Amino acid sequence: MTPNKISIKDSFLQHGEEFRVLFGQLAEWKNVHAYLICGEKGTGKRTLARLMGAALLCSAEGNRPCGCCRNCRLAESGEHPDLIRIEKGNPIAPGVKKDRSTIPVEDIREMIRICSVRPTDGSMHIVLICDADKMTAQAQNCLLKTLEEPPADTCIILITEHTESLLTTVISRCRTVRVRAWEDEYILSVLERNGAPKDRALEAAAAAGGSIGKALELVSDDEYWKLREEVLNQFLKSTSRSEVIKISNQWKDRKQDSEKLMTILESYVRQMTEYRFGAARTDLSRFPAQWQRFSEKAGKESFLRLSEALSDARKQLQFNTNYQAVLEKLIFAFMGEGNLWLSSSESVSR
Numbered sequence: 001m002t003p004n005k006i007s008i009k010d011s012f013l014q015h016g017e018e019f020r021v022l023f024g025q026l027a028e029w030k031n032v033h034a035y036l037i038c039g040e041k042g043t044g045k046r047t048l049a050r051l052m053g054a055a056l057l058c059s060a061e062g063n064r065p066c067g068c069c070r071n072c073r074l075a076e077s078g079e080h081p082d083l084i085r086i087e088k089g090n091p092i093a094p095g096v097k098k099d100r101s102t103i104p105v106e107d108i109r110e111m112i113r114i115c116s117v118r119p120t121d122g123s124m125h126i127v128l129i130c131d132a133d134k135m136t137a138q139a140q141n142c143l144l145k146t147l148e149e150p151p152a153d154t155c156i157i158l159i160t161e162h163t164e165s166l167l168t169t170v171i172s173r174c175r176t177v178r179v180r181a182w183e184d185e186y187i188l189s190v191l192e193r194n195g196a197p198k199d200r201a202l203e204a205a206a207a208a209g210g211s212i213g214k215a216l217e218l219v220s221d222d223e224y225w226k227l228r229e230e231v232l233n234q235f236l237k238s239t240s241r242s243e244v245i246k247i248s249n250q251w252k253d254r255k256q257d258s259e260k261l262m263t264i265l266e267s268y269v270r271q272m273t274e275y276r277f278g279a280a281r282t283d284l285s286r287f288p289a290q291w292q293r294f295s296e297k298a299g300k301e302s303f304l305r306l307s308e309a310l311s312d313a314r315k316q317l318q319f320n321t322n323y324q325a326v327l328e329k330l331i332f333a334f335m336g337e338g339n340l341w342l343s344s345s346e347s348v349s350r
């Protein structure tokens with residue numbers, strides 16, 4: 001489930017003037033020797049890199065990449081023989097172990113060797129270095145020499161979420177292309193073009209935090225939508241200590257679901273926040289009564305406490321803290337806020 005190729009290029013063209021300029025230059029082979037694509041996870045950095053590669057390899061006249069010719073199709077699927085892809089754990093250099101968590105200098109040397117040979121289809125070599133921050137210091141220094149004296153007919157594209165892990169000297173040799181988060185509205189239009197059901201599309205667009213990749217993943221992930229129901233029925237419905245313990249026991253061995261669980265809870269809090277303070281009055285009728293009252297009347301500080309509980313939990317999960325303990329603390333935090341609104345005696349007003 002990916003948007004068709006031409007629409008992705010058009011999307012980038014609409015995403016900012018800089019992309020219009022960039023593709024204009026690529027279409028005339030007025031490229032620089034090295035680009036650095038940076039931006040948050042899921043914003044389409046790799047897609048952009050492949051599109052840039054396709055623009056340089058495309059055999060059509062004028063509007064390139066055309067998206068149709070053999071070179072375009074091979075480049076966009078990453079299969080083009082003149083497209084060299086370097087990433088951690090998938091070495092191109094012979095003799096390098098597969099499970100390395102870094103990009104070793106051997107891969108950079110092998111890339112330089114390949115680029116010194118004429119490209120297969122006679123035009124140029126495109127080098128994609130995915131997660132470029134994973135290059136060892138030695139690999140970066142080796143790359144730096146290449147960037148200082150770039151081989152002819154080679155375009156090197158570095159992709160990273162973490163520019164801070166790259167040598168300043170490497171960065172300064174590249175033209176930086178920053179991919180910003182996408183507007184929810186645009187993500188929604190991509191999802192709808194892909195035939196996603198409206199309710200799922202709306203929620204996935206909002207939950208994806210500007211990442212088209214994440215939104216596309218969410219919308220087609222049936223497991224996620226099942227989990228949403230489960231989280232609603234457990235986390236938001238617990239009102240007593242014993243229920244919290246029961247839920248945390250049920251979830252303690254499901255650490256693999258923790259990322260989705262956090263995304264779901266964050267999305268529920270966002271829905272309630274939008275309901276209370278924003279323009280969007282999403283349907284909360286399936287929420288337990290206390291959370292409906294919360295969404296009608298709670299003050300800013302209550303919402304803030306929930307957000308803080310969520311971001312604390314995220315931080316602790318990163319450091320491998322006891323998963324069940326983190327969960328329990330989080331469910332207690334939700335229960336504490338929800339229970340304040342258990343009584344229906346108070347009249348509800350908007």
Ligand SMILES: [Zn+2]
Nearest residue numbers: 058066069072
């Ligand atoms: Zn083409």
